[in-house]
Every structure is written in C-alpha cells, then in structure tokens.
Amino acid sequence: MAHRWGMAIDLDRCTGCEACVAACHAENNISISTPEQAATGRTTHWIRVDRYYEGTFPDVKVKYMPVLCQQCDEAPCEPVCPTYATYHNPEGLNVQVYNRCVGTFYCANNCPYTVRYFNWFDPVWPEPMQLQHNPDVAVRMAGVMEKCTFCIQRIKRGKDEAATAGQPVADGDIQPACVQSCPAEAMVFGDLNDPESKVSRMAESSRATRLLEELGTKPKVFYLERGR
Amino acid sequence: MYRHIKQPELLPYGKIREDLFRPLSGLTRKYLFAIIAPILVILIGGYAWATQLRYGMGVTGLQRPVFWGFYIVDFVFWIGISHAGTLISAILRLTDAGWRKPITRAAEAITVFALMIGGMFPIIHLGRAWYFYWLMPYPNSRLLWPNFRSPLLWDLTAICAYVTGSVIFLYLPLIPDMAQLAEHNTPWRAKLYHVLSLGWTGSDTEWHALERAMKLMAGIILAVAISVHTIVAWDFAMAIAPMWHSTIFGPYFVVGAIFSGLAGLMIVMAAIRKLMGLELYLTRHHFNNLAKLLLLMSILWLYFTMAEHLTVWYGNDPSEMVVFGARTRARFSTLFWLMVFVNFVVPFVLLGIRRLRNITTGVIASVGILFGMFLERYIIVVPTLSNPRLPAASSTSYAPSWVEIAITAATFAGMIVLYLIFSKLFPIIAVWEFKPHPHEDEI
Amino acid sequence: MASTMYLLSEFRDKEAVAGAIHSLRASGVGDSDIDLFSEEPVEFKRGVLDRPSQMSLAAVLGAIVLGGAATAFVRFAQYNYAVNTGGMPTFSFWGTGVITYEMTMLGAVLATFVFFLWESGLIRKRDKTAPVPVVPPECICLRVRCVSGDVVKATAILQESGAISVEKKAPL
Numbered sequence: 001m002a003h004r005w006g007m008a009i010d011l012d013r014c015t016g017c018e019a020c021v022a023a024c025h026a027e028n029n030i031s032i033s034t035p036e037q038a039a040t041g042r043t044t045h046w047i048r049v050d051r052y053y054e055g056t057f058p059d060v061k062v063k064y065m066p067v068l069c070q071q072c073d074e075a076p077c078e079p080v081c082p083t084y085a086t087y088h089n090p091e092g093l094n095v096q097v098y099n100r101c102v103g104t105f106y107c108a109n110n111c112p113y114t115v116r117y118f119n120w121f122d123p124v125w126p127e128p129m130q131l132q133h134n135p136d137v138a139v140r141m142a143g144v145m146e147k148c149t150f151c152i153q154r155i156k157r158g159k160d161e162a163a164t165a166g167q168p169v170a171d172g173d174i175q176p177a178c179v180q181s182c183p184a185e186a187m188v189f190g191d192l193n194d195p196e197s198k199v200s201r202m203a204e205s206s207r208a209t210r211l212l213e214e215l216g217t218k219p220k221v222f223y224l225e226r227g228r
Numbered sequence: 229m230y231r232h233i234k235q236p237e238l239l240p241y242g243k244i245r246e247d248l249f250r251p252l253s254g255l256t257r258k259y260l261f262a263i264i265a266p267i268l269v270i271l272i273g274g275y276a277w278a279t280q281l282r283y284g285m286g287v288t289g290l291q292r293p294v295f296w297g298f299y300i301v302d303f304v305f306w307i308g309i310s311h312a313g314t315l316i317s318a319i320l321r322l323t324d325a326g327w328r329k330p331i332t333r334a335a336e337a338i339t340v341f342a343l344m345i346g347g348m349f350p351i352i353h354l355g356r357a358w359y360f361y362w363l364m365p366y367p368n369s370r371l372l373w374p375n376f377r378s379p380l381l382w383d384l385t386a387i388c389a390y391v392t393g394s395v396i397f398l399y400l401p402l403i404p405d406m407a408q409l410a411e412h413n414t415p416w417r418a419k420l421y422h423v424l425s426l427g428w429t430g431s432d433t434e435w436h437a438l439e440r441a442m443k444l445m446a447g448i449i450l451a452v453a454i455s456v457h458t459i460v461a462w463d464f465a466m467a468i469a470p471m472w473h474s475t476i477f478g479p480y481f482v483v484g485a486i487f488s489g490l491a492g493l494m495i496v497m498a499a500i501r502k503l504m505g506l507e508l509y510l511t512r513h514h515f516n517n518l519a520k521l522l523l524l525m526s527i528l529w530l531y532f533t534m535a536e537h538l539t540v541w542y543g544n545d546p547s548e549m550v551v552f553g554a555r556t557r558a559r560f561s562t563l564f565w566l567m568v569f570v571n572f573v574v575p576f577v578l579l580g581i582r583r584l585r586n587i588t589t590g591v592i593a594s595v596g597i598l599f600g601m602f603l604e605r606y607i608i609v610v611p612t613l614s615n616p617r618l619p620a621a622s623s624t625s626y627a628p629s630w631v632e633i634a635i636t637a638a639t640f641a642g643m644i645v646l647y648l649i650f651s652k653l654f655p656i657i658a659v660w661e662f663k664p665h666p667h668e669d670e671i
Numbered sequence: 672m673a674s675t676m677y678l679l680s681e682f683r684d685k686e687a688v689a690g691a692i693h694s695l696r697a698s699g700v701g702d703s704d705i706d707l708f709s710e711e712p713v714e715f716k717r718g719v720l721d722r723p724s725q726m727s728l729a730a731v732l733g734a735i736v737l738g739g740a741a742t743a744f745v746r747f748a749q750y751n752y753a754v755n756t757g758g759m760p761t762f763s764f765w766g767t768g769v770i771t772y773e774m775t776m777l778g779a780v781l782a783t784f785v786f787f788l789w790e791s792g793l794i795r796k797r798d799k800t801a802p803v804p805v806v807p808p809e810c811i812c813l814r815v816r817c818v819s820g821d822v823v824k825a826t827a828i829l830q831e832s833g834a835i836s837v838e839k840k841a842p843l
Binding site: 040041042043050051052065067076079080081082083084100101102103104105106108109110112113114117118119120121122141142143144145211212215 | 362463617618
Binding site: 242245365371372373374375376377379381382385386388389392393396400404408426427428429430431432433434435436437438439440441444445448449451452455459462660661 | 706707708709710711712713720722724726727730741744745748749751752754756759766767769770772773774776777779780781783784786787788790791792793794803806808
C-alpha cells in the first residue's frame with residue numbers, strides 16, 4: 001500500500017524554541033538572510049514559528065505555532081501553476097520542481113498558509129556556512145519558488161534503506177529534520193495510511209485540528225491543542 | 229452648442245483628404261523632440277529591466293506575502309486601456325452610430341498598442357523571464373505540456389486571441405486608405421503602402437468583402453474583449469485569497485477596463501486634435517458624446533465598487549474584513565477614498581453638469597480617471613496580499629522600488645512613441661469611412 | 672474565337688449605375704463580368720448587384736474547427752502528461768472551458784480574415800490582364816468584360832444609362 005505522509009504537532013508541548021527552524025535551514029540548504037532582508041520581508045524559513053498573543057499586558061500569554069507546508073491533499077497552489085512546477089506526487093506530497101518553475105508567484109498568492117518562499121536573489125551563505133551544504137538537496141537559483149518538502153530526501157533514503165534490508169518502512173524510521181531536532185518531541189512524522197502509526201493515532205485525537213480546515217484544502221499536518 | 233461649427237461631413241472631399249494625409253509627411257522639430265524624450269524614458273526602463281534580469285526579483289519592492297505588485301497593476305491597467313478601441317469601434321460600428329467615424333481608428337490603435345504593452349507584464353513579472361516560453365504548448369525535451377487548468381494559461385490564450393483579433397480589426401479598414409496612399413508618395417512609402425494594401429483596387433467585390441468582414445469582426449472582437457478582461461479578473465478571483473475570491477470580479481473588471489479605456493481615448497483624441505490640427509474633424513460633438521459615455525461608466529463603476537464592498541462588509545467574514553478594513557479605514561484608506569473621489573466625484577461634477585462639460589474638463593476628468601483606475605488595481609492587488617489568512621504572516625511594507633517605477637514610466641512613454649510612429653505612417657482618421665458618401669442612402 | 676474586350680465607363684450617379692447594370696444583365700452579361708470601382712463602398716438595393724457571401728459560414732466553421740481542435744489538443748496534452756494538481760480532474764469542462772472559448776473565437780477571427788482575403792480576391796490569383804480604371808473622386812467606374820462582338824451593344828447600353836465616358840480597352 002502506498003504511503004501517505006503526514007505530521008502531527010502537539011502545540012501543548014511546543015516551547016517556541018525554533019530548533020526546528022535551525023535544523024530545517026541546515027538540512028535543506030536554505031539561504032540565510034541578512035537583517036536588512038529580514039526587515040523587508042525577504043526571509044526564507046520553510047518552517048516558521050508564528051506567535052499569537054492572548055490577553056493584555058501584563059497578563060499576556062504567548063502561543064507558538066510552527067507553520068510549514070501543510071502538504072494539502074487538495075492544494076490550492078497546485079492547479080494554478082502553468083508549468084507543473086508544483087504538483088501532487090503519488091505519496092500525497094505537494095512537490096515543488098525547481099527546474100520547472102518560471103516564477104509566476106501564483107502558487108504563493110493562492111497558498112492560504114503563506115508558506116511558499118521565493119528566491120529574490122541567488123542564495124548566499126556567510127562564511128564558513130557554505131561548507132556545510134547538504135549534498136542531497138539542490139541549491140535553488142534566483143527566480144524560483146521553494147517550500148517545505150517534508151524532507152523528501154530523507155523519505156527517499158528511508159525507503160531505500162528499508163528496501164535494502166528487505167523490510168517495510170517502520171514507523172519512526174523516517175524523520176524530517178524538524179521532527180528529529182524537536183527537544184520537546186512536539187512533532188511526529190509518519191504514514192497516515194498505517195492506522196497503527198503514531199501520527200495516525202495523534203490525528204485521531206480529540207485535540208487534533210487542521211489549520212484553516214474550512215477552506216477544504218485537506219491538509220496533512222495536524223495540530224493538537226487542548227480545548228479552552 | 230456645437231451646431232454653429234461646420235459639420236465635417238459637409239467639407240469637400242479634397243480638403244478632407246489633404247487634411248488627413250498631410251500630417252503623414254515631413255518630420256518637424258517638434259515631432260522629433262516629442263519622440264526622443266519618451267525614448268529616453270524607455271531606455272531607463274530597459275536598464276531597470278536589465279537590472280532585474282541580472283540580479284533577480286529582489287530589486288523590486290516585492291516581498292513575502294506581497295508577491296504581486298506594480299507589475300500586475302500595470303498589466304491590468306494596460307489591458308484595461310486596450311478596451312477603448314473595442315468599445316468605440318465594435319459597439320458603435322454594430323449600432324451604426326455615425327459619430328464614431330473619426331474616432332474608430334484612433335481607438336483601435338490604442339487597443340493594439342496597449343495590448344502590446346500590457347502583454348509584456350506577465351513576462352516582466354516572472355522570476356525567470358527568459359523561460360516565459362515554457363507556458364507555450366510545444367513538444368519539448370522535458371516531455372512536458374503546460375498545465376491548461378492554470379488561469380495563467382487561460383490568460384495566455386485570451387490575450388493571443390485578442391491581439392490577433394484587434395490587429396486584424398485595425399488592419400482591415402486601413403487597406404483602402406493605404407491603397408490611396410500608395411499613389412503619389414515617396415518611393416519607400418509607396419512600396420510599403422502598396423505591399424500592405426495587398427493590391428487593393430476598390431472593386432465592389434473588395435468593398436463587399438471588407439464591409440462584411442468588419443461587421444463579423446466587430447461582433448467577434450466584442451465577445452473576445454469582454455472575455456479577456458473577465459479572465460484577467462479571474463486570475464484574482466480563482467485564488468481563494470480574501471476579497472479576491474469574488475464572483476462579481478469579471479464584470480467589475482470589464483466595466484473598469486472600459487471606463488479607463490474611454491478616459492485614455494479622450495486624452496489621446498484631445499492630443500491629436502491639438503497637435504495635428506484636426507479641430508474640424510474631432511469636434512465638440514465627439515467629445516460631448518464621449519464625455520457622456522464616460523459619465524455612464526463612472527456611475528457603473530461606482531455601482532460595482534459599492535456592490536463589492538457592501539457584500540463583504542455585511543457578510544463580516546473575519547479574513548475578508550481585515551482586507552476591507554485595510555482598504556477603507558486603515559493603511560490604504562487614503563488611496564481608497566482618493567480613488568472614489570477621482571473616479572466618481574470629479575467626473576460626476578465636471579461631466580455631469582452641462583455647463584462645465586467641455587474638452588478641457590473632459591481631459592482633466594480623464595487624467596484623474598486614469599490615475600484613479602491605476603489606484604483601483606493597486607487597491608485590489610496589494611491589501612489582499614498584505615493580509616493573508618494567517619495574521620502572523622501579514623506585512624505592511626510593500627512599496628514599489630525604482631525598478632518598478634522606471635518600468636511603469638517606460639510603458640507610458642512606450643505608448644507615446646508607438647502612437648507617434650503610427651500617426652506618421654497611417655492616417656489617424658479612416659479617410660474612406662469619414663469622407664462624404666454621396667452614394668450612401670441615409671446621408 | 673472572338674477576343675475579350677473591357678469597357679471602362681464612368682458614372683457620377685448611383686442610380687444610373689444601377690440602371691446600367693440592370694440593362695446589361697438583361698442583354699445577357701453575367702454578374703461576374705461586371706465590376707464596380709469606387710473610392711468608398713457603394714450600396715445598392717437588393718437585387719441590383721448582389722455578391723452572395725459565405726463569410727459568416729466560414730467564421731462559424733473556423734470557430735468550430737479551431738475550438739474543437741484546441742479542445743482535443745488540450746485533452747490530449749492533459750492526459751499525455753497526466754499529473755494530479757490539487758485533486759482537480761485531469762480534463763474537465765470547468766478546468767479548460769475558457770481555453771475552448773478563446774480558441775473558438777480565435778478560429779472565427781482567423782477564418783473571417785482568411786476568407787476576406789479570398790473572397791475579396793486580394794490573394795486569389797486574379798485575372799491579371801483586366802485593366803483597372805483610375806477612379807476620379809466621387810465617381811463610380813463600371814468595368815464590363817465582353818467578347819469583341821458585343822462591344823458596340825454594351826457601349827450603347829452604358830451610354831444610354833448615363834455614363835459620362837466609355838472607354839474600350841484590350842486585355843493587358
């Protein structure tokens with residue numbers, strides 16, 4: 001049976017430490033923006049931690065929400081692309097093909113989660129960070145759109161290793177960089193087609209919701225949060 | 229109020245021919261200045277585009293989440309201007325309105341040039357503009373076809389159909405005039421006109437075919453024009469972004485397009501009347517009629533704007549209300565109310581009160597309307613993108629960079645240059661249509 | 672075999688032209704042998720010199736052909752590289768109906784233009800030997816093709832109908 005990759009994020013566990021953001025940058029060769037670029041809204045973080053504030057000063061509560069590509073089953077970004085640079089692969093992943101992208105920006109405008117990032121210039125890394133590039137991931141040129149891939153290179157390697165060992169992929173064998181580095185273990189990745197997987201069980205939880213579910217995008221990222 | 233002016237239909241044919249063909253020959257110093265200044269502006273725009281191609285889209289003011297900015301505004305604006313020609317020519321031609329005759333060619337030329345300019349923006353705004361042809365369906369080494377389900381492909385086909393149609397629509401009634409121009413002209417001009425007129429002799433078979441073709445084309449081009457701006461609107465309306473996802477967008481954009489197109493036409497007509505000395509041909513009668521049409525479109529535009537905003541306000545959807553608020557009472561409110569002022573209040577006063585309605589006020593109102601319609605597109609594009617559904621991702625700082633401004637300025641200069649060249653090569657009023665028709669029954 | 676001759680006559684009055692055409696046809700001259708030359712379109716009442724046209728039909732056919740071909744091509748291309756985007760059907764009316772519409776319209780435009788070029792005789796190989804009259808302003812020239820034996824009769828008809836001048840010309 002085909003895999004259907006999904007993620008569950010327990011917001012009650014998330015501390016907003018942004019280890020996932022740093023891990024994602026290292027794993028996926030994401031360029032590092034300067035403070036000036038950040039000030040003009042030119043940062044790139046495939047996963048970002050949104051902050052929402054509740055209450056008024058001094059009685060303020062901050063809520064953290066890591067937001068990454070929701071890998072929607074009916075993704076609004078996909079049909080609007082004229083060159084098939086973004087499409088749905090058989091494992092349910094919302095794939096971005098950099099080489100096909102001509103940069104119409106349409107996908108980013110139609111993404112309700114604003115998780116698509118554009119290469120405004122050719123990417124640069126401050127010395128010596130260019131030495132730690134991940135050889136499994138392409139570096140993106142100026143003019144193309146990019147976004148979270150659920151670490152598709154890790155999924156591929158995990159499947160290859162399982163196939164070499166002659167075994168099915170075990171739950172928890174494949175971990176995207178953000179999941180692996182989460183110190184609070186708030187994030188879980190796995191196969192939604194396997195009812196016994198941890199992510200499937202978390203998705204069934206009464207605490208589980210999906211972001212902007214009412215739009216009918218059918219996201220595959222589940223957020224767990226106790227009711228208020 | 230214009231009746232004391234001699235009706236152009238009563239002018240002798242020789243004078244008409246002389247008056248309308250004269251501006252074609254000779255280059256005056258004034259003309260050269262008028263064409264060189266905008267060419268300089270175009271060069272600056274070209275340099276700006278080269279910079280953008282060399283370094284990337286980062287040289288624009290675009291940023292996440294405002295991925296569309298001035299370029300898309302320019303695109304919608306120019307495609308809107310192109311609707312001048314189709315409305316005047318096609319509708320008035322189909323309804324046999326006699327007053328259209330001196331206006332049609334000027335309007336059709338605007339259509340073609342505005343389309344050429346507007347059609348560049350989908351390419352200019354691309355992150356990798358040099359691969360724009362990947363949108364075309366051609367057999368390629370990537371074994372890949374374009375995605376015809378994308379509204380951008382709809383756009384491409386619509387604009388291709390419209391460009392083809394409007395060039396033919398401009399060309400057909402030029403043929404008899406060019407056949408006349410081919411006689412007694414300087415050698416290279418005679419050759420040019422001779423080739424372009426396809427050996428037109430003026431036989432009744434040719435006239436019959438021409439008139440029939442123009443009638444058919446008028447009908448077809450009307451349907452295409454309406455669909456083109458509808459599809460431009462659908463580029464927005466197909467997205468599920470707040471205040472874009474609206475069923476009214478198609479007709480709303482068509483009305484806005486015709487509105488701005490008429491304003492553009494009014495300015496161009498006033499300019500050629502003055503510069504080419506065509507006071508006898510483009511009379512107050514024509515400007516009066518245009519002004520009334522403009523007034524009608526202004527009221528229609530207000531109606532659509534009201535309908536669009538009232539629906540959102542009453543519906544009170546949270547994500548839409550954020551955009552509504554940004555437009556009407558927060559960051560963009562100055563622009564919004566300025567738009568309402570120049571698009572409705574000014575034309576309503578200047579063109580609605582009969583004593584105030586003349587060519588000068590018409591031009592003033594039209595300049596305001598062009599500015600207002602540019603603002604309208606800005607107000608449609610930017611506030612929605614600045615306020616996406618997840619509030620944490622919103623942004624407040626999009627402003628065009630010098631690159632975007634230079635390219636925008638170059639498009640206006642481009643329009644002037646194209647128009648100046650056109651008016652040197654072809655009579656700006658269709659001579660054969662305009663001159664007295666002793667053999668027509670109704671006159 | 673009698674040789675072909677052309678008669679070029681000049682008229683100032685539309686009604687006179689109509690009369691001339693009427694008499695010529697009564698004497699056996701066919702519609703295809705009569706040509707009018709003028710600097711602007713001359714319109715007659717129905718039945719004087721009808722030039723039946725199939726242009727509307729051509730436009731409709733062109734529309735159907737290009738619209739159909741484009742739709743078939745889009746369908747082929749969509750299935751040839753069948754990719755799921757956003758759960759949309761690979762090919763559907765809603766997904767690509769706009770393209771069908773636009774290409775239908777483009778078909779009508781192109782067919783009209785091509786048919787215009789054909790019907791007006793501008794690209795069709797014409798009778799290159801026929802002399803083309805120089806039309807003075809506000810005049811209508813009537814060109815009649817006839818065999819040399821009929822020249823006298825036709826000239827008489829033209830002059831009776833009110834021609835200002837009648838000129839006999841051999842093919843070029």
